[in-house]
Amino acid sequence: MTFLSLKKLTKHFDDFVAVESLDLDIERGEFISLLGPSGCGKTTTLQMIAGFVNPTRGSIVLEGRDITALRPEKRGMGVVFQSYALFPHMTVEANVGFGLEMRGMGRSERAQRIGETLELVRLGGLGKRFTRELSGGQRQRVAIARALAIRPQLLLLDEPMSNLDAKLREDMHIELRAIQRHLGITTLLVTHDQVEAMTMSDRIAVMHGGKIVQLAMPFEAYEQPGSPFASAFLGKTNALRGRIVSNNQRCAIVDVNQRQLHIPHGGRSLDGEVHVFVRPEKLRLGVAGEGLPGQVKTRVFLGNHWMLQVDTTLGLMSVSLPNIGEVPPAEGSVVSLVWSDDDLRVLPQQEMAHG
Numbered sequence: 001m002t003f004l005s006l007k008k009l010t011k012h013f014d015d016f017v018a019v020e021s022l023d024l025d026i027e028r029g030e031f032i033s034l035l036g037p038s039g040c041g042k043t044t045t046l047q048m049i050a051g052f053v054n055p056t057r058g059s060i061v062l063e064g065r066d067i068t069a070l071r072p073e074k075r076g077m078g079v080v081f082q083s084y085a086l087f088p089h090m091t092v093e094a095n096v097g098f099g100l101e102m103r104g105m106g107r108s109e110r111a112q113r114i115g116e117t118l119e120l121v122r123l124g125g126l127g128k129r130f131t132r133e134l135s136g137g138q139r140q141r142v143a144i145a146r147a148l149a150i151r152p153q154l155l156l157l158d159e160p161m162s163n164l165d166a167k168l169r170e171d172m173h174i175e176l177r178a179i180q181r182h183l184g185i186t187t188l189l190v191t192h193d194q195v196e197a198m199t200m201s202d203r204i205a206v207m208h209g210g211k212i213v214q215l216a217m218p219f220e221a222y223e224q225p226g227s228p229f230a231s232a233f234l235g236k237t238n239a240l241r242g243r244i245v246s247n248n249q250r251c252a253i254v255d256v257n258q259r260q261l262h263i264p265h266g267g268r269s270l271d272g273e274v275h276v277f278v279r280p281e282k283l284r285l286g287v288a289g290e291g292l293p294g295q296v297k298t299r300v301f302l303g304n305h306w307m308l309q310v311d312t313t314l315g316l317m318s319v320s321l322p323n324i325g326e327v328p329p330a331e332g333s334v335v336s337l338v339w340s341d342d343d344l345r346v347l348p349q350q351e352m353a354h355g
């Protein structure tokens with residue numbers, strides 16, 4: 001049975017539609033991210049699941065039971081907000097034990113649970129501190145421990161890592177994912193950070209304009225984006241405008257600035273104006289005369305790779321080259337770009353506007 005089902009979940013604020021008829025099924029133990037830009041309706045969706053915002057329409061079904069009208073405290077969910085919302089005048093232990101006390105758990109059982117949960121987030125020994133005496137990363141762990149202490153059936157995370165510096169955030173991604181797997185706890189994360197979503201999730205729901213525009217495993221979402229929006233939001237991409245010349249069973253033949261490209265269309269024959277996408281790391285430098293000629297406009301070194309902007313007749317193309325210990329051609333050099341047609345993606349142009 002599906003663990004959590006959102007059925008045509010909708011939220012209007014007056015005549016503004018924040019979330020529109022959203023359907024999502026989550027399996028037990030799954031880690032799902034709602035990924036999208038600011039204002040796309042991620043937080044509103046999470047708040048409806050938590051019970052803090054009433055849906056305008058639609059329903060929320062948890063293990064077969066309709067909980068749409070259930071009060072938040074009856075839902076048995078753990079929530080971690082971006083602000084953490086810790087109690088500054090209380091110790092770490094008191095913060096973590098708060099929900100347990102509310103549920104009437106006895107003192108000794110509570111102490112044991114608090115101890116276990118602090119160990120889990122590697123805060124053992126800090127229980128007596130006040131939360132104001134902790135670093136940002138430690139505070140964030142307290143917030144997670146507080147949500148986990150009640151052993152919730154669903155963990156809801158709203159941008160919980162956004163206040164941490166980049167290195168700490170990276171560590172927390174790995175750690176939180178390990179804790180989530182260890183406890184087998186079904187988790188929904190709201191984020192606008194695609195790396196965070198990719199690192200942690202079993203599946204990513206890409207949101208745009210109050211809707212899910214793609215739901216897929218990270219690799220699939222990145223390699224086979226279902227819309228121009230998803231393609232551009234999940235990592236860098238080069239988008240070219242083209243026009244369909246013809247389709248055969250496997251490929252669309254697309255004219256891009258008078259070059260004919262053969263692009264696998266995945267069984268979906270296309271017509272008219274299209275967008276052609278190619279990821280920067282799928283482009284390589286060829287030998288002279290071999291591919292699309294261009295001139296290097298910028299060259300940036302990023303440690304594990306180089307990023308080049310190359311001016312071509314198809315427009316400015318970003319090219320990512322792995323750092324293999326060689327310095328690529330300097331700015332101003334004439335180069336040629338090659339790719340495999342299998343790495344090109346083609347999507348109808350009008351989807352750009354709708355996401």
Ligand SMILES: Nc1ncnc2c1ncn2[C@@H]1O[C@H](COP(=O)(O)OP(=O)(O)OP(=O)(O)O)[C@@H](O)[C@H]1O
Nearest residue numbers: 013016018036037038039040041042043044045192
């Ligand atoms: N209480 C409210 N009243 C009116 N409009 C609201 C309310 N809450 C949210 N909205 C609007 O609904 C839209 C979706 O908001 P939401 O907070 O869900 O977006 P989000 O994707 O989580 O964005 P962010 O990443 O910035 O938090 C936004 O345009 C927001 O301004």
